[in-house]
Amino acid sequence: QVQLVESGGGSVQAGGSLRLSCAASGNTDSIYWMGWFRQPPGPGNVREGVAVISTRGGSALYADSVKGRFTISQDNAKNTVYLQMNSLKPEDTSVYYCVVRSDQWFYGRRWSEVTNYDYWGQGTPVTVSS
Numbered sequence: 001q002v003q004l005v006e007s008g009g010g011s012v013q014a015g016g017s018l019r020l021s022c023a024a025s026g027n028t029d030s031i032y033w034m035g036w037f038r039q040p041p042g043p044g045n046v047r048e049g050v051a052v053i054s055t056r057g058g059s060a061l062y063a064d065s066v067k068g069r070f071t072i073s074q075d076n077a078k079n080t081v082y083l084q085m086n087s088l089k090p091e092d093t094s095v096y097y098c099v100v101r102s103d104q105w106f107y108g109r110r111w112s113e114v115t116n117y118d119y120w121g122q123g124t125p126v127t128v129s130s
Contacts, residue, residue, distance in 0.1 A: 002026045002119045004098045009124030012088055016128070020083040022098030022121060031055050033101035034081045035072060037114070038094035038126075047097065049112025053081060056104070061111045066092075088128045095123040 008020040024031060035052025039045055051072040053060045060072050071084045085092065098121035109116060 002028065002031060002100050002102075004100065004119055004121035006096065006098045006121045006124040009096060009126045011127040011129065014088060014090055014128055014130050016088050017084070017086045018088065018126060019085070020096055020098075020124060020126075022081050022083075024079040024081075024098075024100060028079045030102040031079075031100050032104045033099075033111075033117075034074065035061075035099055036081075036083050037097045037099055037112075037117075037120075038092075039097070039123075040091075040094045047114050049110075049114075050096070051083060052099070052101070052111055054104075063112065085126070088126075090128050090130045093126060093128050095125050097121055097123045 003025045006022045012018055033052045034055055036050040037047045038050050039047040051062045053072045053074055069087045074081045099117040100119040101116055102118045
């Protein structure tokens, strides 16, 4: 089992920045990928992949909507990943969830499929006002 604790969410004006953190505990040796999904408010909105990073090699994958604005990084000694979010837009308003995948490979599936991830945090809200 892996436990995830997110922090760093909050409210910011458009153009501002926030940094999210996610600390993993438990069976951290089983983690291959760690990252972030988000779910905008409102009925019918689905969770979408934001960014993930390989905990073994450091490769990072990003959603097109955040490339150039968000940066994912990790501190393996602390079993923690970070999401630096710059140039925030109102459409970035969501609950952000930390995720873990306990397998190195995606077996041909898109990395951003929700079912790829074994563990989820409780979520931290981010609100961007215009």
